[in-house]
Amino acid sequence: MTATLEDASVRPTTEYAVRLTGVHKTFGQGARGVAALAGVDLEVAPGEFVCLLGASGCGKTTLLNIVAGLDKPSAGELELNSSRPAVMFQEAALMPWLTAAANVELPLRLAGVSRGERRSRTAELLELVRLDGVGGKRPHELSGGMRQRVALARALASALHTSDGSLPPLLLMDEPFSALDAITRDVLQSELLRVWRSTGAAVVFVTHDVREAVRLGQRVVLLSSRPGKVVQEWQVGDLSGPEELDAIAVINQRLREVISSHAAA
Incomplete structure (x- = not known):
């Protein structure tokens, strides 16, 4: 069976927990400045589970920090229609x-x-x-x-x-299970889905693991290599079995294309 993935790039929403419009982020100034984000447009609905996917260094964590209020965009607009965002990091801290x-x-x-x-x-x-x-x-x-x-x-x-x-509550998660062993990670992924369904919080979950993104998210958002921008989105909620495997293969291939195009530039 071949999974039919809905391209969510033009997904209309009338409500949002967080909205980013044309967000840029550059660290440093002048010739030494490093562009981390280049015109990110992203909207997350109340109660939605969105996974941000991309290669290491593509700006995923920078984007999360901006939403959390830990950093400010160099340009663009951030709108929050949620409680103060809560952040969960790789380490329990x-x-x-x-x-x-x-x-x-x-x-x-x-x-x-x-x-x-x-x-x-x-x-x-x-x-x-x-x-x-x-x-x-x-x-x-x-x-x-x-x-x-x-x-x-x-x-x-x-x-x-x-x-x-x-x-509406908003939970930001920066690869929170990446340091755990495979069995514990699998258990906590299941637990996170249970907790998310019971609380109704909107979740923005950063990962570089396609399988994790497809398993957890309702929507997967792929960022380009640095400077990061949204290059494609997919609706992946409620996939299982062969459809889930097909979705993982499709997104993996697109991720490899993004990484390869950056390396060749």
């Missing part, structure tokens, strides 16, 4: 002196949530990521996969908390 529960509770404390409410929310989030009962342990007592679950719960605590609950 937990506070080693805090327990798992205290790490999850931290963004709620910084947001001024009352002690009783933040403890209640923390317990719910730890249960959501299947870590109920380990809230009292410190990071060094947990496995790598468990630490990433704590990091996910902490990101959800930040993303799902707004002053009035009226704005």
Whole structure:
């Protein structure tokens, strides 16, 4: 069976959690300036799971940092219609002196949530990521996969908390499973999909792994080699079996073409 992939390049949306229009990013100035992004147009709907795919150095992380507010575009426009974006990195980046529960509770404390409410929310989030009962342990007592679950719960605590609950949550993930072994990675991918479906958060997930992108995303967005720009998009939600394998093959081939054209330039 051959998968029919819908090209999502002209996908119309009337609502968005985040929208980027003509976003450029250059590091440095003049002849020594390095262009990381060159006119990125991207829109993510509330509750949508979008995977950003591209070769190493294509600007995926730079784009995520701009959406997170950790960096500013050199040109173009960023519009957020969401709660403050929460970010999950390759490393769990937990506070080693805090327990798992205290790490999850931290963004709620910084947001001024009352002690009783933040403890209640923390317990719910730890249960959501299947870590109920380990809230009292410190990071060094947990496995790598468990630490990433704590990091996910902490990101959800930040993303799902707004002053009035009226704005859709937005979760930004920068290759969060890349440092894990294959079995743990597979388990956490399944867990992430379960958590995403239960929370309704919009997710922008950065990866260079086509199989991971097709498995997780509803839409895969391919960036060119540096300077990064959107070169193609595909709707991949609900694919399985032979269709999923065909989609992986099609996107892999397109990724190789993008990389080869850059190397030949």
